[in-house]
Amino acid sequence: MTQARDGVLSRRAVLAAMGAVPVLATATPAAGAAVTAAAAVVIDRSAQRQTIRGFGGMTHAAWIGDLTAAQRDTAFGTGEGRLGFSVLRIPVPENQADWGRDLATARRASELGAAVIASPWNPPARMVETFVRGSQTNARRLRYDMYGAYAQHLNDFNTYLRNNGVNLYGISVQNEPDYAHDWTWWTPAEMVRFLRENAGSIGTRVIAPESFQYLKNMSDPILxxxxxxxxxxIIGAHLYGTSFANFPYPLFKQKGAGKELWMTEVYYPNSSDSADLWPQALDVGEHIHRAMVEAEFQAYVWWYIRRGYGPMREDGQISKRGANMAHFARFVRPGYVRVEATANPASNVYVSAYRGGNSTVVVAVNKGTAAVSQQFTLRNGTASSVSSWLTDASRNVASQGTTGVSNGSFTVTLPARSVMTFVTA
Known part of the structure; x- marks a missing residue:
């Protein structure tokens, strides 16, 4: 992502639309519409899938200004009215004089328990050379004789943050090396060479390749x-224009043992509409669902945290897109494990489930125009009650009280065009 494309109809916006479902009309269903019955959702707590590292977003003070103190607490706090983010992504500036730009937000996020990761757009200018790439005559790449110095640059940034109270969870080799008209290009072979020969000296987790569209030709050579x-x-990826059919990654499942799989940047479905447009904001809920269930990512990281199309509006309030994220982020905490659940019990209904200690968290997105009577059944786990939260056209992550659980099952109505989170006790 680059500042120049923010909020305009660009190639990136077109690409993002490629992976989007059609925008729903904003009309509400007629009063008295029937409630649809769905197949039961079976949640098997013993069928464990990926460990969740978190949900979050990016701050980039040089491009859009820093978050305020209150906005940091809204982003990374977990109480009512908060987003519950547990991941912060920041840039790695080219010049050491700029390394403190995002420090205040990184410190506060870290204090609130968030993992902080960092991505560079460019190496220091002295390490870069220009070359001709197709029609681009001023393309940039890291000089081959500077690979060691670049690894030290990344390591120095990691040390700087650690000395200033922030322990980086991981650092990327390059932001979007395959969409780098405005920053630094890397070929798959160059990325592999750097990882083989130089990345081992970096003193924190290494993230690569952060392809802009989760193109496997960037990550397959690494695996x-x-x-x-x-x-x-960490195999990192962005999801701009990535079709749902390309979410699964069989090669990672085959060869990625011991590695993590993160989605480190996206906005969805576009950057041109208000984040409060309803029911379009439900696209975010479906997108996260598919990223967790079909792609099996362990983290989901938005682009700018505070933006008119982002999870936090410019006035610091949570948007409808942000509320969809909060249904996951506030309740599915780092270290929770996704468990098997009936993913699509009815048309336009998307369900995922997670276990943390003795509790089970279920997130259900109903994009349909009718309410759905939905039964949930827990296997290999017990619960006496379940608390729920709801976002619809008029409410944002609003508490709905508790419901009893009988013989491991409970039934609730999922309102039309809504997202709900359930937490068992």
């Missing part, structure tokens, strides 16, 4: 090279 893979901790 297929044992020496490169040994120096990578």
């Amino acid at each position: 297929n090279d044992a020496a490169a893979l040994a120096n990578v901790d």
Whole structure:
């Protein structure tokens, strides 16, 4: 992502639309519409899938200004009216003089328990050379004789943050190396070479390759090279224009043992509409669902936290898109594990489930125009009651009280065009 494309109809916006479902009309269903019955959702707590690291977003003070103190607490707090983010992404500035720009937000996020990751757009200018890439005559790349110095640059940034109270969870080699008209290009072979020969000296987790569209031609060579893979901790990806059909990654499941899989940047479905447009904001809920269930990502990280199309409006209030994120972020905490659940019990209904200690968290998105009577059944787990929260056209993550659980089952009505979170006790 680049500042120049923020909020305009760009190639990126077109690409994002490629992976989007059609925008729903804003009309509400007629009063007295029937409630649809759905197949039961079976949640098997013993069928464990990926460990969740968190949900979050990016701050970039140089481009859009820093979050205020109150906005930091809204973003990373977990109480009512908060987003509950547990991941913060920040840039790695080229110049050491700029390394403190995002420090205040990184410190506060860290204090509130969030993991902080960092991504560079460019190496220091002295390490870069220009070359001709197709029609681009001023394309940039890291000089081959500067690979070691660049690894030290990343390591120095990690040390700077640690010395200032922030322990980076991980650092990326390059933001979007395959969409780098405005920053630094890397070929798959160059990325593999750097990982093989230089990344092992970096003193925190290494993230790569952060392809803009989760293009596997960037990450397959890493997974297929044992020496490169040994120096990578997190396979990172962006989802701009990525079709749902390309969410699964069989090669990672085959060769990525011991590695993490993160989605480190996206806005969805676009950057041109208000984040409060309803029911379009439910697209975010479905997108996160598919990222968790179909792609099996362990983290989901938005682009700018505070933006008119983002989870936090410019006035610091949570948007409808943000409320969809909060249904996951506030309740599915780092270390929770996704468990098997009936993912699509009815048309336009999307369900995922997670276990944390003795509790089970269920997130249900109903994009349909009719309310749905939905039964949930817990297997290999017990519960006496379930608390719920609701977002619809008029409410944002509003508490709905508790419901009893009988013989491991409970039945609730999912309102039309809504998202709900359930937490068992």
